Amino acid sequence: EQLAGTFAARLASLAGGTAWPRAAARSLAVVETDGVSVAPAPAAAQPAVDVLTDKVAVVIQDRPVVAMTAWLSDAFRAAAQAELGLQIVTPAGTTLSPAVRDSLGGWPSRWVVQDERDGYYDGLSGAVLRWQEGMFATVVAVDATPDDPRTPVAAAFKEVADTGERQLAVSFRAVHPADDRLVLGGALESVWRELTGGPPAGWGTAEPANLPWSPARLTELAFGRSPEPTWAVVVGTPERPGLATVRISRTKAGVEEDVRLAFGYGAGEEPPLDALRRTAETLATRHHLQSMLIQLRKARRDLGVPPRFEGPGVPVAFVLGAEEVRTMPGDRARHTPLSEPPVPLGPKARPALYYPLPGDPSDLAGWADFERLMRHLKGPEGAEGA
Template identity: 55%
Template sequence: MTKDVIALTERMPDALSVLAGLLAGGPDLRVGTAGEGAVVQLCDAEGRPLVSIEVPLLLQVPGEAARLLGPGAEPSGDGPVWWVEARAAVGVPKAEQLAGAFAARLTMLLGGRVWPPDAPGTAGAARPVDLSDVTAVPAPAPAAAQPAVDMLTEQAAVILQDRPVVPMTSWLSEALRATLESDRSLQIVTPPHCRLSPCTAMLLQSTPSRWVVQDERCGYYDGQTGAVLSWQDGAFAPDRDERGETPVADAFTEVRPTGERQLVLSFRTLHRAEADLVLGGALEAAWRALTGGPPAGWGTSEPAGLPWSRRKLTDLAYERAPQPTWTVVVGTPDRPAVATLRVIRTPEGVEEDVTLTLGYGLDEKAALEAALEALPELADELVTRHKLKTMMCQVREARRDLSAPPRFEHPPLPYAFVLGPAEVQEAGRDTASRTPLRERPVQLGPNARPGFYYRLGDGDTGESWTALEQLVRHLRGATAG
């Protein structure tokens, strides 16, 4: 496994402290850069990388390090922390020890903690690591050969990870972009105890990527589908038995009900491209309606280190336009909530595509019921004030902390669907208001241009899928006619 070591420091890493950390391998190591200067690399005498170090990231969002690294990861105190990630090269003896020594030196000088706390090299870090017998492998040359990539073939870029939750970090996001541009598949290989953050899980599902889980019984399996995998022609691919079928790993089906639930809202808004437009209003309104407060933080990768700001989010989207902008938004530890927000410039205006997921424990049934009861009022606000196009509300049996384990999870069940004014006009008001559903839809917004809220079920039975299919067929039939 590739070994990542993270220094969480109480004070900002300055040039001298970083230099002291870089000297963990002695004065003979070379220092190089990659990723247009965003990554510093400790290299051997031939210039081959031993450890890659990301630019320090300021975390101003409480609980964000604990969300991704586990309880107790954050330094004591109420102030912000700096996240400095060091990634040791695969198959190079003492590279992990060098990464640990670098992180330990930073925390010795700046205060803080090293994750994992027992990483090799953290004890006795004041003494340089002896690298006299170490030889690294040459750095690969193709565009997909990012510092994060551990193995590169013509078919796939393979990344090895071993941490509690695999987040969509800046380096993983860059590796995903580069592999897609080179027509490769990104394949993340983990031990069975690892989980994916919701952002990583969603992006892997929406791209030709794969989560490969090591298993002592079958070797490897897909952590999102359970398909048994084997290494074939330069990539992990589904294995076949004598009948040509792909078996499902036993580990994937070993599921125990926990009673934990998730509420998932997926919605789109469309605004005119006006100079005074400020984005993020619909997401903030949903967050306040369902949690009682605004989001805690946001960023373009995980961990999300910036305090929530609609203004700064808008500025970033305008800077990147006409290219889309993808961001992650996070909540506070007391109510797990994570959202992805994608801003897209279209000929019609500026579209926001949002997926918001909230987690509820076994003893939080009342809180989930209160959130479900708040949905019609929230839908009315989104229609009236935030140019809502559509919204799907779903409930699923899944982890409260929102991370995705390498086990089967029940798919979400539709709970409600919302149609915005423009879509109502397209379908026809009479058609949108008179459906085959048992419950009459709730009219939203002004009478002149209304939207409609459709209750589909209770979120516990598959009958809601039948209701959704009936509704969609009814609305599409009207549009086609």
């Protein structure tokens, strides 16, 4: 630990920067060095891959946790630009950062887990995989039919136990008018304060997040990169694990912030469900909220993604921003097929609407209510275009 602290302080001194957390850089013997600077990365540096085909780039990550490092972020970007999938191969004991999991949504990108019994399987779905036709792809079950093309699930993926740990997941979109005085990150900080009692601890454009939380610096970075989008990760503290990914985009509507946030809770800890309505009202009245979905799920407190089955989250509430409510025809937003009416948030003349949902992580029926609500809000014209 002392050696790492010395290294961090030395690097900060040479680069003319700071270390975070500051306590990590307590130097044993750091001196100023004149005329020395950190060597820049090669201008044409490209992320290396272990296997490259005409369909995917494959990287092997033999480490306990695969995080969205600057290198892996570059690999995702390079694969996307080349119209390739990215497949990450790991040992069985590895976990993913939520930021990496969320980046693996598009086929044929996937997390490939090595397994003694089944060879390889998808760490997010459990599907048994084989290397075929230039990529890891699912294996079709022996008894599969064209009408039922089942895929065998790895035995290791199904070995789960309920630990009582849970995660509260919040995803929302805010659309701000483009303005030179706009400061980004305020909506996320408001959610963090309402649900944890304090602001985020740090942020960065890669993991591990290496900067103390600063909406001003996040705004400066996003404006400097505009019109290109900006992606950032925001983290909490060990006392209340939290991780958010933020995507900032310049669109015709203004400046959009798409946020995916999760907090972890142990078996003896209660998620602050009583603060959700207040949190939603803060976003709706102060931060140009467009929409928000809140879920509760059985998953690890430390937010790590294991190569095991974790049940899907269940919806606790959905929120529709004031502008979306205003533009919806008639009273469609206020009169829904749900048993419980929506709760108005903010000014009576121009409210946002909070739709409570069951939110029981052991009962997936809440998704049926959510789907009925979405079909109703979209209306006949939305259903035809779906």
